[in-house]
Amino acid sequence: MDASNPQPDAPRSPLSHGALKGVKVLDLSRILAGPTCTQLLGDLGATVIKVENPKTGGDDTRQWGPPYVIDAAGEQSDLSAYFMAANRNKRSVAVDITTAEGQAVIHRLAAQADILVENFKPGGLAKYGLDYASITKDLPGLIYCSISGYGQTGPNSHKPGYDLMAQGYGGLMSLTGDPDGQPVKAGVGIADVMCGMYATIGILAALHHRDTTGEGQQIDLALVDAQIAWLINEGVGYLNTGSLPQRRGNEHPSIVPYGLYETSDAHVILAVGNDSQFRRFMEFLGLEGLAEDPRFATNPARLQHRGALNDILIPALKRFSMDAVIAGMEARKVPAGPVQTLDRVFASDQVAARDMAIEMQSGAGPVQLLGNPLNFSRTPVTYRHAPPQCGEASADLLDAPDPFAKA
Numbered sequence: 001m002d003a004s005n006p007q008p009d010a011p012r013s014p015l016s017h018g019a020l021k022g023v024k025v026l027d028l029s030r031i032l033a034g035p036t037c038t039q040l041l042g043d044l045g046a047t048v049i050k051v052e053n054p055k056t057g058g059d060d061t062r063q064w065g066p067p068y069v070i071d072a073a074g075e076q077s078d079l080s081a082y083f084m085a086a087n088r089n090k091r092s093v094a095v096d097i098t099t100a101e102g103q104a105v106i107h108r109l110a111a112q113a114d115i116l117v118e119n120f121k122p123g124g125l126a127k128y129g130l131d132y133a134s135i136t137k138d139l140p141g142l143i144y145c146s147i148s149g150y151g152q153t154g155p156n157s158h159k160p161g162y163d164l165m166a167q168g169y170g171g172l173m174s175l176t177g178d179p180d181g182q183p184v185k186a187g188v189g190i191a192d193v194m195c196g197m198y199a200t201i202g203i204l205a206a207l208h209h210r211d212t213t214g215e216g217q218q219i220d221l222a223l224v225d226a227q228i229a230w231l232i233n234e235g236v237g238y239l240n241t242g243s244l245p246q247r248r249g250n251e252h253p254s255i256v257p258y259g260l261y262e263t264s265d266a267h268v269i270l271a272v273g274n275d276s277q278f279r280r281f282m283e284f285l286g287l288e289g290l291a292e293d294p295r296f297a298t299n300p301a302r303l304q305h306r307g308a309l310n311d312i313l314i315p316a317l318k319r320f321s322m323d324a325v326i327a328g329m330e331a332r333k334v335p336a337g338p339v340q341t342l343d344r345v346f347a348s349d350q351v352a353a354r355d356m357a358i359e360m361q362s363g364a365g366p367v368q369l370l371g372n373p374l375n376f377s378r379t380p381v382t383y384r385h386a387p388p389q390c391g392e393a394s395a396d397l398l399d400a401p402d403p404f405a406k407a
Helices: 033-043 100-112 163-169 190-213 223-229 232-241 275-285 288-292 299-304 306-317 322-331 342-346 349-353
Strands: 024-028 047-052 068-070 076-080 091-094 115-118 143-148 217-222 258-262 267-271 336-338 357-362 365-370
Touching (some): 024 033, 024 100, 047 100, 143 190, 258 306, 267 322, 275 299, 275 306, 299 306
Parallel strands (some): 047 091, 115 143
Antiparallel strands (some): 357 365
16 A cells, blocks of 8 residues: 555455464353353354263253254254354264363363363362363463352352342342342343353453463453453442442432333333433423423433423323334434343344354254354354254264364
């Protein structure tokens, strides 16, 4: 490019592989947090070999159904929806790590890997010689990510951790639910999923450090720590005031009106994020005077008089249908939307346009999966391997000189 007359580079067409092509991941994890992390790495192009216990039938979530994929013979396969949600782009090998032979297999795979991910209880792998200190003695460049309920240190490090426990211990459930009802967990295993995302970020940072210095390292990630980290404004608010936040159901602690409201025929979501949006909202309702009322003119005032405002809004919105409210808000550039059931979500043109539902061919037959939300202009996400059946690649990979190259 001529420096005296700079022109933007012409856009280049996408490559046929992901950004992490050539990166090798040994996955000793199960359930959801670890598998979420390794699936993300696989989607980004890494080669992932998943190790499963042949004595138990593999990853615990293979038994967490229904639903399951029904194979061509009409039999129930070991591909549950729960398992498939976090295990594409992996090859499965069945290895009994309690045996000397199995431990030797893991050492051989680790010697060829860049990254190892495990989610055993702290100390659980030491008796097999597969803990961080043992396995990296001769592998200083290995990135070893350990995911556990409470971390490798602290008084609770010995305790097991599941998503529900993390949501309770880490405070999320105290913030979720109706003000006068029970604490409520999120509808999916969000603590696990977010922990898997933090693990992915940590691994990518460690990979950059390794590629710069040659040094591997251990990443110690706790499910509870990750959940506490994403308490965001509520956590920071408590730390700075000492005041416990209140459960508000679908309402927002810092913005009004922002939540779920009834219309004449359905619920609608309104997210009125600033004062100018509030004025336009009041215009739609025919209540322009409220935008000038000192109780409601600013967001701090609306927070102080939340109850009085809701006493006006609730009956006013019931005069309109959900579609009318959404259309009126969109015309005025005020965020509003429906509460969709999953049939409507996956039937939407938006999902189709963004490839958020995909089909892959597994050993048990075709499977429908959620798409990866990352869109790269140059190194796109790729879907190379459907979620595997337990140990289906053992014969292909475990006797190969370079299992990762064959995977």
